[in-house]
Amino acid sequence: MTAAATIRIQEADFDIAQEIAALTKGRSDVGAVVTFSGICRGDENGEPIAALTLEHYPGMAEAEIKRHTDEAMSRWPLTGLTVVHRVGRITPGENIVLVLAASQHRQAAFQAAEFLMDYLKANAPFWKREESQKGTSWIEARGHDDAAAARWTKS
């Protein structure tokens, strides 16, 4: 049986090396760690932005992420999984989200990480508001995130 996933929602930044070390320390069975980190870009739709503010639904965000890490753990042979999602005000260049997948061999880690990101984008209850010279506005969801999540549906 695989370990439980680490899921955190926090305002503070995360230390990627530290999070990777937590998945590998003291273990000799981890052959692969795949890291995805999402970063705040300096523009949205071609327009420069000053910052993003992330709102979330406390309680549901954790529950929804856990549903997806549970599914990843059951679909792939993973030794560990970490998801950290920041909330609050984030400026260009800063980290927003981290997904780490660890396994004996690389295929499971690559696939689990991509699966989790596709599902986070489509289903996790977070909302981004951008600040720019024009003021603040809510970023609109894009249909292709739903399409990306849909391709993981088992037939």
Place this chain on the structure above:
Amino acid sequence: MKVKYFAWVRERIGISEEMVEPPAGVRTVDDLIGWLSTRGETYAYAFEKPKVIRAAIDHTHVKPDAMISGAREIAFFPPMTGG
């Protein structure tokens, strides 16, 4: 039951959460959106495009035809932009 609002749904209505007691005829999420829209201009504005609104009952995504009876908490929000 408790109703929570997020993102621009919350901004348009002006509150983040409230307790409501919908009448007997309000059975589904869609019915609830319709009933909430009658409570005032701010609600009508928030729900002016009901197809855009997403809902969750007790922390689980639900479809517009989901039954609301027994729900402790219902949340309304725009399509998500996390990750």
